[in-house]
Amino acid sequence: MKTNDDKKGRSGIHSALVGSWRSTHEVSSNGSFVPIIPRFAFFMTLRMDGAADYRNASNEWSQVAPPSLPFSAAWSINESMTLTIKLPVSPMPEYGILEWTHESLCYDVVDISENAITLSNRAHDGESIILMSRENPRDHH
Numbered sequence: 001m002k003t004n005d006d007k008k009g010r011s012g013i014h015s016a017l018v019g020s021w022r023s024t025h026e027v028s029s030n031g032s033f034v035p036i037i038p039r040f041a042f043f044m045t046l047r048m049d050g051a052a053d054y055r056n057a058s059n060e061w062s063q064v065a066p067p068s069l070p071f072s073a074a075w076s077i078n079e080s081m082t083l084t085i086k087l088p089v090s091p092m093p094e095y096g097i098l099e100w101t102h103e104s105l106c107y108d109v110v111d112i113s114e115n116a117i118t119l120s121n122r123a124h125d126g127e128s129i130i131l132m133s134r135e136n137p138r139d140h141h
Helices: 006-017
Strands: 019-027 033-035 042-046 052-056 074-077 082-089 101-112 116-120 129-134
Touching (some): 006 074, 006 101, 052 082
Antiparallel strands (some): 019 033, 019 042, 082 101, 101 116, 116 129
């Protein structure tokens, strides 16, 4: 994995990931980056305090936390460079889930630069490599 400054350590990686990101490209079957089909694009905002917003382009699974949720979306990065985003999931009594719970989305951080990150989603039926671009690069210091 590459970073702009490997001496920063994990706290530097955490800081480098803070910001608003959108998926722009994915690796195709021939190994080249191709633009993501707009309806499959997703957006995430990772805040310094560990809070997160996460949604796809069609807003089917928007996780921008309204005030009524018992907890909001959160993110973390571990020593293995696994980015975990925990999203609130509402009770589903029809499935025996009576309390609020969360879903964890995990991505391996493959590469980080100032305005882009490359993630692997380790999907069950094969790996997907996703390029995320910073939404407001001028606002990031």
